[in-house]
Amino acid sequence: MSSSDLITRVLANKYSPNGAPSLDNFKVVSAPAPTKDSLKENQVLVRNLYLSVDPYQRGRLSGATNSFVPRYELNEPIYNFGVAVVEAATSTGIAEGDIVAVPNASWETKSVVNAGTLRKLPTGTMDNARDFVTVFGMPSFTAFVGLTTIGKPKAGETILVSSASGAVGQIVVQLAKARGLRVVGVAGSDDKVELVKSIGADAAFNYKTCGTFTEAIKQAAPEGIDIYFDNVGGEFLDATLANINTGARIVSCGMISQYNVKSADEAYGLKNTFNIVTKTATFQGILVGKYYGSPTEDEFMAEVGKLYKEGKLRYRIDETTGLENAPQAVLNLFDGKSFGKSVVKV
Ligand SMILES: NC(=O)c1ccc[n+]([C@@H]2O[C@H](COP(=O)([O-])OP(=O)(O)OC[C@H]3O[C@@H](n4cnc5c(N)ncnc54)[C@H](OP(=O)(O)O)[C@@H]3O)[C@@H](O)[C@H]2O)c1
Missing domain, CATH: 3.90.180.10 (Medium-chain alcohol dehydrogenases, catalytic domain)
Structure with missing residues (x-):
C-alpha cells in the first residue's frame, strides 16, 4: 500500500x-x-x-x-x-x-x-x-450570543472579560469596544495582555502575576463591573462577584479553571454569591448550540462580517x-x- x-x-x-x-x-x-x-x-x-x-x-x-x-x-x-x-x-x-x-x-x-x-x-x-x-467559528458566535443576549451591553458600561486573548475572549473584547463600553481584559501572560490591549481593551492585567484578584479587578475597574463575561469560573469569578455593580450581568460562558480538577473536593467553592442578591445581578449560562439556525446567527454574521471586512476586527x-x-x-x-x-x- x-x-x-x-x-x-x-x-x-x-x-x-x-x-x-x-x-x-x-x-x-x-x-x-x-x-x-x-x-x-x-x-x-x-x-x-x-x-x-x-x-x-x-x-x-x-x-x-x-x-x-x-x-x-x-x-x-x-x-x-x-x-x-x-x-x-x-x-x-x-x-x-x-x-x-x-x-x-x-x-x-x-x-x-x-x-x-x-x-x-x-x-x-x-x-x-x-x-x-x-473568525466565523463556534467560539466567535458564542461571544456574540453571550454578549448580546445576556450581557445586554450599553455604551459607557464596564465589561470585564476573562481569558481575553482566547477564541471567545478576543471577540468579546472587540464587540464590546465597538459598542462603546469600557473594556477590561484578563489573560495569563504579559504577551497575551499586550494583545488584549492592542485589540482595544482600555485596561488589561496578567492574573498570574497581579496579586490578589479582588484588588487587581478594583484597580483596573474602580467604577465597578457592569458585565462580567466569564470564561474561567473558580476563584476569579468569585473575586469578580465582589466587584459587581447593581444590576450587573454575569455571562457564564465557561469555567476552564475547573475542567481538570482532580476531584469534586478540589473544585473551587464560591464565597461571594450573596452579592448576586444584594446587587440584584443576573447570573446566566449559555450554550451556543441552541442558537444555530436562529436569527441571532444572521445578526452575528452581519455584525462580525462587517467589522471583519472593514479590517476592524483582529483575530x-x-x-x-x-x-x-x-x-x-x-x-x-x-x-x-x-x-x-x-x-x-x-
Ligand atoms: N457555553 C458555550 O456554548 C461555550 C462555547 C465555546 C466556549 N465556551 C467556553 O468558553 C471559554 C473560552 O473558550 P475558548 O474557546 O475561547 O478557549 P480559550 O479561552 O482560547 O481557552 C484556552 C485558554 O484558557 C486559559 N486557561 C486555561 N486554563 C486556565 C485556568 N486554569 N484558569 C484560567 N484560564 C485558563 C488559557 O489562557 P491564559 O493564558 O489566559 O490562562 C488558555 O490559553 C471556555 O471555558 C469554554 O469552555 C463555552
Missing part, C-alpha cells in the same frame, strides 16, 4: 474523568483511505482542511454519559467543527472542489460523510476556508500543522500554551 492509499486518524484512546488530559487520551493511527468507488447514495468524500480545537472537547474525553455533549467513543475518531474540500460526491448539489463546513468533522485526513450534514460555503473561499472555524489564530500534532493542540488549551483561536491545519 503506498502512502497515498493511507489516511491519518486521531482516535479516542481512553477517558479521563478527572485531572488533566494527556497524550495518552489519544491514539494516532494510519488506516486505508476511503475511495470514490466506495461511496453510497448521498455520500461525499471530503479531504479535511482545518479542524477547530476547543475546550469543550475535554467533556467528550471525560467518558461521562450525562454531560451536555456525548462522549467520544473509544477507538473511534474524535470530531469537532471542520472545513473540508469535496473530492467526490454521489449527491446532487455538491460537487468536487466545493468547500464545505462539517459540523462533526472526524479527526482524519479524509472522510466519507452524509451530504445532508454539510453546509456548502460560497465558491472562491478556498483561500480563507479557515475563517469558518476561526489571533494559533495554528498547529499536521493532524498528528492535533492531540498536543488540545492539551495546550489547558496550560496556557495556546494563544488565540486554536485550529489544526490538516
